[in-house]
Amino acid sequence: MMSSGYEGVREIEKRLTNTVGxxxxxxxxxxxxxxxxxxxxxxxxEMLKRLMETNPNSFRKMVQTFLEASGRGYWETSEENLEKLRQLYSEVEDKIEGIDRGTPKSFTALSDSSISFGEGLELASNGIWKNDGEWRLWLRLAGIDLAREGTDVGAAEGEFVALSTLKVGEKEGTLSRMKEVALIQ
Known part of the structure; x- marks a missing residue:
């Protein structure tokens, strides 16, 4: 089927969807x-790369179908495998949308009252930290609960956001968890 290129990937996706059916x-x-x-x-x-490059839309549907099969209880797999599928979904979605994730920036704790966000991250209304739309950090998936307290929580490049602007829970634990999340691509 892969010799059929774009259409071959769509056919594989269609058959996987039928299997869930x-x-x-x-x-x-x-x-x-x-x-x-x-x-x-x-x-x-190698196959994963080929599928994603040949037909990213059908590949995204394949990944979504695997996640659905697991979610509905049709397929029992490891949490590690599910996490890989979630990361792939995010990656292929970014590819389709033309988002270049680039190299992730890291969070740096400066003191109890502030945190550096590298090249100016901002909090979107849905709780996702992002840097100029080039990459996303899904803090909620990492179990970090953010709630807005103020109206302006953005930071320009090189500026800082005070922790008092956000409810972040236990400062020390959250900062270290945020560092780990920041390094995930």
Whole structure:
């Protein structure tokens, strides 16, 4: 199917979607079917790259279908594998939207009252920290609960945002967790 290029990837995605449909209607699709598909299309780095480059839209649907199969209980897989699928989904979505993630910037704690955000991060209304739309940090997925207290929480390049601007929970623990999240691509 891969010799068919763009259409081949769409066909693979369509068959995976049909497999989830069979699981829903018959309940007769064994776990190994999803595991083999995952091994072939996701765990094989060369194949994964080929699928993503050839037809990113269909590849995104494939990743979404794997996540749906797990979420509905049709496929039992490791949390590590699910995390990889979530990261792939975010990556391919950025590719489709033309977002260049670049090299992540790191958070640096300066004192109890402030934190440096490298090249000027801002808090979007949905709780996502982003840097000029080039990359995203999904803090909520990391279990960090942010709530806006003020109206202006943005930081220009090289400026700082006071912690009092945000409710971040335990300062020390949150800062270290934020550092870890900042390094995730």
């Amino acid at each position: 069979w699981s829903a209607t018959s309940g007769q699709v064994d776990n190994w079917v999803y595991e083999e598909a995952n091994t072939t299309f996701i765990k094989d780095e």
